[in-house]
Amino acid sequence: xxxxxxxxxxxxxxxxxxxxxxxxxxxxxxxxxxxxxxxxxxxxxxxxxxxxxxxxxxxxxxxxxxxxxxxxxxxxxxxxxxxxxxxxxxxxxxxxxxxxxxxxxxxxxxxxxxxxxxxxxxxxxxxxxxxxxxxxxxxxxxxxxxxxxxxxxxxxxxxxxxxxxxxxxxxxxxxxxxxxxxxxxxxxxxxxxxxxxxxxxxxxxxxxxxxxxxxxxxxxxxxxxxxxxxxxxxxxxxxxxxxxxxxxxxxxxxxxxxxxxxxxxxxxxxxxxxxxxxxxxxxxxxxxxxxxxxxxxxxxxxx
Amino acid sequence: xxxxxxxxxxxxxxxxxxxxxxxxxxxxxxxxxxxxxxxxxxxxxxxxxxxxxxxxxxxxxxxxxxxxxxxxxxxxxxxxxxxxxxxxxxxxxxxxxxxxxxxxxxxxxxxxxxxxxxxxxxxxxxxxxxxxxxxxxxxxxxxxxxxxxxxxxxxxxxxxxxxxxxxxxxxxxxxxxxxxxxxxxxxxxxxxxxxxxxxxxxxxxxxxxxxxxxxxxxxxxxxxxxxxxxxxxxxxxxxxxxxxxxxxxxxxxxxxxxxxxxxxxxxxxxxxxxxxxxxxxxxxxxxxxxxxxxxxxxxxxxxxxxxxxxxxxxxxxxxxxxxxxxxxxxxxxxxxxxxxxxxxxxxxxxxxxxxxxxxxxxxxxxxxxxxxxxxxxxxxxxxxxxxxxxxxxxxxxxxxxxxxxxxxxxxxxxxxxxxxxxxxxxxxxxxxxxxxxxxxxxxxxxxxxxxxxxxxxxxxxxxxxxxx
Numbered sequence: 001x002x003x004x005x006x007x008x009x010x011x012x013x014x015x016x017x018x019x020x021x022x023x024x025x026x027x028x029x030x031x032x033x034x035x036x037x038x039x040x041x042x043x044x045x046x047x048x049x050x051x052x053x054x055x056x057x058x059x060x061x062x063x064x065x066x067x068x069x070x071x072x073x074x075x076x077x078x079x080x081x082x083x084x085x086x087x088x089x090x091x092x093x094x095x096x097x098x099x100x101x102x103x104x105x106x107x108x109x110x111x112x113x114x115x116x117x118x119x120x121x122x123x124x125x126x127x128x129x130x131x132x133x134x135x136x137x138x139x140x141x142x143x144x145x146x147x148x149x150x151x152x153x154x155x156x157x158x159x160x161x162x163x164x165x166x167x168x169x170x171x172x173x174x175x176x177x178x179x180x181x182x183x184x185x186x187x188x189x190x191x192x193x194x195x196x197x198x199x200x201x202x203x204x205x206x207x208x209x210x211x212x213x214x215x216x217x218x219x220x221x222x223x224x225x226x227x228x229x230x231x232x233x234x235x236x237x238x239x240x241x242x243x244x245x246x247x248x249x250x251x252x253x254x255x256x257x258x259x260x261x262x263x264x265x266x267x268x269x270x271x272x273x274x275x276x277x278x279x280x281x282x283x284x285x286x287x288x289x290x291x292x293x294x295x296x297x298x299x300x301x302x303x
Numbered sequence: 304x305x306x307x308x309x310x311x312x313x314x315x316x317x318x319x320x321x322x323x324x325x326x327x328x329x330x331x332x333x334x335x336x337x338x339x340x341x342x343x344x345x346x347x348x349x350x351x352x353x354x355x356x357x358x359x360x361x362x363x364x365x366x367x368x369x370x371x372x373x374x375x376x377x378x379x380x381x382x383x384x385x386x387x388x389x390x391x392x393x394x395x396x397x398x399x400x401x402x403x404x405x406x407x408x409x410x411x412x413x414x415x416x417x418x419x420x421x422x423x424x425x426x427x428x429x430x431x432x433x434x435x436x437x438x439x440x441x442x443x444x445x446x447x448x449x450x451x452x453x454x455x456x457x458x459x460x461x462x463x464x465x466x467x468x469x470x471x472x473x474x475x476x477x478x479x480x481x482x483x484x485x486x487x488x489x490x491x492x493x494x495x496x497x498x499x500x501x502x503x504x505x506x507x508x509x510x511x512x513x514x515x516x517x518x519x520x521x522x523x524x525x526x527x528x529x530x531x532x533x534x535x536x537x538x539x540x541x542x543x544x545x546x547x548x549x550x551x552x553x554x555x556x557x558x559x560x561x562x563x564x565x566x567x568x569x570x571x572x573x574x575x576x577x578x579x580x581x582x583x584x585x586x587x588x589x590x591x592x593x594x595x596x597x598x599x600x601x602x603x604x605x606x607x608x609x610x611x612x613x614x615x616x617x618x619x620x621x622x623x624x625x626x627x628x629x630x631x632x633x634x635x636x637x638x639x640x641x642x643x644x645x646x647x648x649x650x651x652x653x654x655x656x657x658x659x660x661x662x663x664x665x666x667x668x669x670x671x672x673x674x675x676x677x678x679x680x681x682x683x684x685x686x687x688x689x690x691x692x693x694x695x696x697x698x699x700x701x702x703x704x705x706x707x708x709x710x711x712x713x714x715x716x717x718x719x720x721x722x723x724x725x726x727x728x729x730x731x732x733x734x735x736x737x738x739x740x741x742x743x744x745x746x747x748x749x750x751x752x753x754x755x756x757x758x759x760x761x762x763x764x765x766x767x768x769x770x771x
Contacts, residue, residue, distance in 0.1 A: 047458045048391040049417035054457045070736060070764050139584035140519070140602075163588035165746050251528045252587035253739050253746060268384040270410070271459070271732055272391075 041278035048272045060279035074254075074262060075280065081169060082258045086237045088173045089180065093233050094226060096177070097184025102214060104185065105192040115189070122182035130246040133175045137161035137247075162248050165255045172247050172256050179243075180236060184229050191225040192218070231295040238288055259284055345660045347375045347667055348400035349652070352386035354379055355614055356404070356475075359684030363676035364667075370675075373663050375402075394419050394657075401658040402668060407443045407648030408721065411471035416461050420653040424468040426665040434673040436476050436646035436691050436710055438717065443473045443648040446724055453728040455769025471651030472668040473689040474677065477610035478644040478710060479720035480540035482506070484627040488604035492516040496627060503541060503574060503634040510581045513604035522583030523605035524598050526591030527745065530738035535720060536607050537578070537631055538741055542571035543718045544633030544642060556725040557766060563758035572751035574634055576744045587746060595619065607631070609720070610706055611649065614685035623700070630709055645717035646710040648689060727765040736761050 042060055044053040059067070064075050104114055121129070136142040139160040147156045157164050161171040195218070203213050241260040244250060250257035250265065257265075263284065267277035351360060357379050364375035378400070380386045393399045399419065405411045414420045432440035447466040454460055464470070489496065492513040499509035513521035526532045543551045546567060553560050554568060561568055583603040586594070591608075592615070598606035599619035606612065613628065630642040652668035654661055670676040673690045681688035681697065687707065688694050694711070698704045726733065740757040743749035749757070 045458045047413070047417070048387070049394060049414060049419060050458055051418050068768070070733070070761065074736075138588070158584055160585035160588050163585035165587070165748065168588070248588065249528050249590060251530070253530070253742055253748070268388065270383060270387060270406075271413075272387065273458075 038278050038281060041274050042282050043275070045273075045275045048274055053275075056275065060275045061283070064276060064280055064283065071276070074257075075259070077254070078257050078259045078262045081256070082237065082260075084169065085173050085176070085258060086234055088170070089176050089237050090230050090233050092177045093180045093184050094229060097181045097229070098188050098219075098222070098226075100181070101185045101188030101192060102218065105189060115185075118185050119182045121179055122186075127242075127246060129179075130175065130243055133178075134162065134247050137171050139163065163252060165253045168248055168252055168256050172243055175247065176237065176240065176243055180233050183232065187225050187229050188222060191222045195221055227295055227298055231292060234291055234295075235288065238284060238291075345373070345663065347373060347402060347658075347660060347664055348378060349375055349402035349404070349667070350378050350380065350386070350390075350400050351404035352379065352381055352383045353404065353650070354381050355618065356680075356684050356686070359680040359682075359686070360671075362683045363671055363680045366679055367667055367670050367676055371663075371666065373667070375667055390414075390419070397657055399655040399657040401655060401660060401664040403653045403655060404650055405471050405653045407471060407473050407651040408449075409723070411443070411469075411651050411653055412445050412449065412461050412464060413459060414653060415470035416459070416464055418656055420470050421656050421658075421661065422465070422468050422470060423472055423654060423665065423668070424465075426654075426669060427469045427472050431472070431669060431673055434691055435473065435689050436694055438645045438719070439473050439476055439648050439689050440469075442645065442719055442722065443471065443651060444469055449724045449728075452724070452726070452769065456728055459728055471653040472672045473648035473651045474668075474671045474680065475611075475648075475650040475686050476646045476689040476694070476710065477649045477687045478630070478647050478706070478718075479536045479609035480631040480642075480644065480718060481536075481607070481609050481612065481706065482629055482631055483598070483606040483608065483612060483616065484509075485598070485601065485604050486625055486627055488513050488517075488521060488601075489627065492521065492604070500629045500632060502640070503544075503577075503632050506632045507577045507581070510578065510605055514581050517604075519584060520602055521604045522586070523578065523581055523607065524583045524586055524589060524594040524603040525607040526589055526594040527582075527586050527742060528588055528590045528593070530742040531734055532591060532594075532738075533607070533745070534734070534738035534741050536609065538571070538575050539720060540631040540642065540644075540718050541575055541634065542568075544639040545571050545574065545637035547638030548716050548718075550638070552725045555762065559759075559762060559766075563762060564752070564755040569751055569755045572741075572744065572754050575741070576751050579744050579747065582745055587742065609649075610687045610710075613703070617685055628703075628706060630706075639716060642709075643714045643717040644706075644709045645714075645719040645722075646687075646689075647719050647721045649721070727762075727769045733761055733765045 043055060043057060045056050045060070046053040063071050066072050100118065104111060104118070107114060137160055138144075139158060141160065143161060144156040147153060157167055161167050199217065200213060203217055208216070237258075239260055241258065241264050244256050244258055244261045245264065248256040250261050259280065263277050263280045266273050266280060349360065349364075351357065357377060360377045364377055368374045380389050390399070390403070394417070403414070403420070405414060405420070411420060415422065427440070445461065445464055445466055445468055450461045450464065450466055454462055484494075484496075484499070489499075489509070492509075492515070494509045494512050495505070496509075498505035500506075510521075510523050515521070525536060546554065546561070550561055550567070554563060583597065589597060594603075595606060595608065595612060595615050596619060597603055599616055599621050606616075613626075616626070617623065630644050633640050633642045652671055654664045654668060658664045667676075671680060673692070677688045677690035677693040678696055680686070681690075681693050687697070687703070687710065691711070694707050698707050723734065737758060740749065740754050740761065744751065744754055
């Protein structure tokens with residue numbers, strides 16, 4: 001009897017393994033292999049064409065960080081810009097999406113319609129949208145026209161918002177924020193809907209103002225959501241290169257070349273340097289892991 | 304790992320890489336063939352990355368099939384980054400076609416050094432070399448200097464190749480450093496065209512005149528989002544003429560003589576800086592195609608590019624009679640006061656080491672370079688052919704005639720805009736850093752002296768790296 005049960009268990013286990021085998025095989029090929037291949041590339045010098053690769057040990061990492069003066073200077077500058085974008089994207093995303101979520105949560109009948117409306121940028125973000133933003137930010141584009149119309153012509157950029165080295169990074173970051181705010185609204189809305197109405201009702205009965213409720217009750221209760229949103233936006237900033245590639249191609253004067261775009265350029269140019277690209281990718285990965293670890297710790301402590 | 308497994312793995316990696324390349328959003332692959340299987344020789348396949356060349360190549364291929372019975376299938380993959388990724392994957396999986404479109408100098412050498420392209424010196428014989436526009440054969444030949452300068456970079460070293468040999472047969476020629484003007488805007492501003500063509504100073508005055516007439520539509524454009532464009536197409540010819548050929552080449556070479564920050568070199572940056580206030584609004588945010596489109600839409604009176612800019616403008620709906628076209632003029636104070644352009648080999652046909660029919664492939668490459676195919680291709684694609692005879696046929700075109708004549712001069716002192724062989728070879732290339740520093744003049748964030756000093760640093764570091 002017991003033996004029969006064991007045989008049944010074994011058959012069940014084998015069936016289970018067979019079911020997950022295709023997914024595992026696919027992961028092994030597309031995931032493990034490519035990750036291992038990428039790691040291997042980071043220790044060689046290879047232009048993608050040469051039949052031989054030159055093993056250089058940790059030289060690619062050293063060159064990127066300090067040994068090659070020209071290259072490391074580009075990397076350091078790109079890291080600086082990436083850090084700026086991280087801060088400049090995260091803070092406005094939180095500051096814009098939380099009030100919008102609170103307002104949406106208090107709306108009655110048209111909440112669904114407004115939710116769809118606010119979520120549109122998230123589902124439409126892509127090549128066409130980035131190009132549309134490009135046109136808006138041109139010297140004769142919509143943003144300058146609006147500023148002129150409302151009497152703020154002195155703020156208009158004669159070189160366009162993407163053609164001025166002083167504004168290009170901020171303009172592309174603003175587009176990035178525009179594309180991440182919907183995610184923030186969605187996360188905060190789900191958090192708000194999980195808060196007990198009785199708690200808010202009690203605060204109102206005690207005479208708390210809306211501001212007080214938002215800062216002393218909602219904000220602390222939504223802190224885990226904020227930590228999650230911050231982690232997601234930081235991840236997006238670290239990995240996102242399309243917005244910079246399509247809107248500015250890293251220009252003008254390399255002022256919008258972030259680490260992810262630099263990695264892409266090192267690999268996909270007419271003179272590819274896969275070793276450098278892979279090594280920079282791994283440095284970016286290590287930084288992401290550290291960041292994720294820090295976010296996790298903050299999240300746990302606050303929770 | 305078995306060969307099959309290796310191929311599968313390489314395909315998987317290529318897929319991942321291609322996905323990355325495609326992520327830029329403008330990757331496009333078109334496998335449309337040009338011909339049905341012929342009744343004669345083994346079908347050939349040629350890959351190219353120029354969408355605007357497909358019709359011309361297919362027309363030439365069809366004519367080739369009629370005369371030889373060998374069909375040639377033309378396949379295009381754009382943009383160039385996706386094309387390169389496809390080549391890398393195909394080279395590893397041994398699925399390269401018979402023929403490739405490659406950049407005539409650097410690229411053909413690099414691919415040959417990687418074992419992708421064959422040595423075509425025997426196919427590109429003296430008769431063929433003589434049938435090319437002046438200077439084309441020599442400019443597409445591997446030089447001892449290029450081999451020497453590549454030795455510091457093992458991955459891109461050309462040491463295994465032979466100096467004096469060819470690794471591709473040129474079929475598209477041209478020149479960079481070409482100014483295109485919108486005739487109506489020039490007339491409206493009262494521009495004296497002879498003065499504009501005659502000297503750098505006259506050209507600057509002409510651009511200032513069109514810009515004074517319309518600040519928003521009278522400026523000059525080029526695809527400065529990629530700063531290499533203005534560096535290669537405007538600054539280099541200007542400084543070549545000002546310094547003279549020898550000083551121009553030795554300034555970027557191992558001897559650094561004259562130094563980048565020497566008085567005469569700084570003067571070249573000052574001359575270039577005269578144009579800084581005359582660029583069209585937003586020029587630093589325009590890519591190459593966007594700049595040409597802006598010019599075609601009337602948002603600028605002037606456009607700087609190469610002979611290859613013209614077909615694009617015609618594709619955008621401009622008419623030839625709306626345009627004027629001339630080489631970037633020389634300064635009246637320089638060593639060379641009359642601009643002379645060397646015909647530069649732009650694109651070549653490379654024969655891959657994996658071709659199953661290399662003899663037929665070489666025959667088609669020769670047909671496209673100097674035969675009837677050259678004429679058919681040039682006329683269909685509106686490109687300047689490498690063939691002297693096919694180019695001669697284009698002199699009837701009033702717009703192209705002055706440029707074709709300039710390219711036929713064959714002068715030893717002519718400017719070759721694509722010749723970077725005196726530069727140190729390394730990765731990443733120094734061209735980008737140099738161009739970014741130069742673009743700081745346009746943005747007003749550096750002075751000519753500061754740019755010159757920055758060039759000193761860039762070249763010193765690059766030469767130190769390759770052991771110069």
